[in-house]
Amino acid sequence: MKTFFLTIWSGYVRLTARWPSIGSIAPFIPLIAAWWIITELQIFPRVFLPGPVDVVRSFGTLVYTGILPEYLQDSMVRLVVGAFWGIVLGIPLGIFIGLSPRAHTVLWPPLLFFQAIGDIAWLPILVIWFGYGLTTMTVIIVYTVIFPVVLNTVLGVRSTSITLHRAALSLGASRARLLWEVVLPGALPNIITGLRNGLGYGWRALIATEIIVGTSGIGFLMFDARRGGSLVEVLLGMIILGILWYIVDAWILAPLERATGQRWGLVTQ
Amino acid sequence: MGVGDAVKNLVIRNLSKTYFDVYAGTQVTAVRDVSLNVPESEFISIVGPSGCGKSTILNMIAGFIPHSSGEILVGGKPVNGPGPDRGVVFQSFALFPWRTVLENVAFGPKMRGVGKVEREKIAHEFLALAKLSEAAGRYPNELSGGMQQRVGVARALANEPDVLLMDEPFASVDAQTRMTLQEELTRIWEAKRPTVIFITHDVAEAVFLANRVVALSKGKVLDEIEVDLPRPRVWDDLHENEQFKSLTARVLQLVRSA
Secondary structure (H helix, E strand, C coil): CHHHHHHHHHHHHHHHHHCHHHHHHCCHHHHHHHHHHHHHCCCCCCCCCCCHHHHHHHHHHHHHHCHHHHHHHHHHHHHHHHHHHHHHHHHHHHHHHHHCHHHHHHHHHHHHHHHHCCHHHHHHHHHHHHCCCHHHHHHHHHHHHHHHHHHHHHHHHHHCCHHHHHHHHHCCCCHHHHHHHHHHHHHHHHHHHHHHHHHHHHHHHHHHHHHHHCCCCHHHHHHHHHHCCCHHHHHHHHHHHHHHHHHHHHHHHHHHHHHHHHHHCCCCC | CCCCCCCCCEEEEEEEEEEEECCCCEEEEEEEEEEEEECCCCEEEEECCCCCCHHHHHHHHHCCCCCCEEEEEECCEECCCCCCCEEEECCCCCCCCCCCHHHHHCHHHHHCCCCHHHHHHHHHHHHHHCCCHHHCCCCHHHCCHHHHHHHHHHHHHHCCCCEEEEECCCCCCCHHHHHHHHHHHHHHHHHHCCEEEEEECCHHHHHHHCCEEEEEECCEEEEEEECCCCCCCCHHHHCCCHHHHHHHHHHHHHHHHC
């Protein structure tokens, strides 16, 4: 019996090694099956827990009417804009704090203070300052993305061995070249980790913000559906959030991490 | 060739290093009034126990830390911070993990503004000298410790420094590899004749490699011993060599008696 399961397992491992996409999809099959069975058995009323078929049907309708592609695009654009500014501001700030002990002494405590004030805690004041719109949402996402990026960049810069700085300088590198040739690549694995965390938090913050101040986007879609009493779209929104993040993480961020830190032996695989 | 046309020598006059120990609350003297004269193409070893100040001396020559008093002249010019006229080989190798072996060795010429084709030619030449040609495209973490340090030596030499500073470079590789690296280093030295300052706590290593051994203890030079053993030097010959044995014994006695 044990060998029988092991044979199946080894077959599965070999299959997913050959087609990695199967490995991404297969674990969800029992989950969806369970969901489907539970809803078919009518343990909970349909209104409280719609089934997979309803969600797929609603997906079709929303794509057909063009609402879903539009909302999806809105959410993605907001995330990209927010992430862009988070990176552009966060990495230089992190390098500065990481390199300068004085800057570290002065800036570290306020950094931790503001990190503790969660993104959503800023919403009431931001709504008064910037109103309901893109500015408020962008500020929230930048705010969310920037802390993990800064904190991890500082960690990366500080964990790069002083000996590598010395090696570069005694090979003739100028201070500016040192930044590009040693400090930045040395911190890169940490920067990517920070980005991975930051985008994960940013994505969640975006949805929360859309629920509260949005007029479009996936978060708005979910909240609007709840107002209409239709849980189908709420579930659909949740599933889309999961899938989108999975794609960003597994297809962009994780390969980036493998190509840098792991390749160079800076992080254990 | 080289970075400058100056004579590739090193002169140290009355060098001292004192610093304030914040925990002990006292002034500590790590290096006391050291004077050394290393002519071009000489290989000297500085040997002494841990904490004798030998690494401090090397770090001051390299310009990594400032000296408190005295003078350090490389090719006649006073040392002021790190620079490409002094190549350094580190105990921890200090290779750039994100660069291939070839790019590591080509790093110095790249900083000098040498074009890609030319600097890769230089790098290949020095990789061949260090018997590393087949590792050119690999990353440092894919190599053994011994191979990594060969890259370290090739990288420092490819920049054609006036003086090569080696800070216990073979202390973190296994004993067999260390002997091979020591023989390789004497071979490379004979081929290129760089001026070398070699720091070590291993008396046999100091004698094996150098033309002259400087014995150091408590930040002071105890004595300098000329080593006129024939070259090329290989361990198989020297193990039973009476002159080698007596020189080693003399240095050991010096260092231990202090």
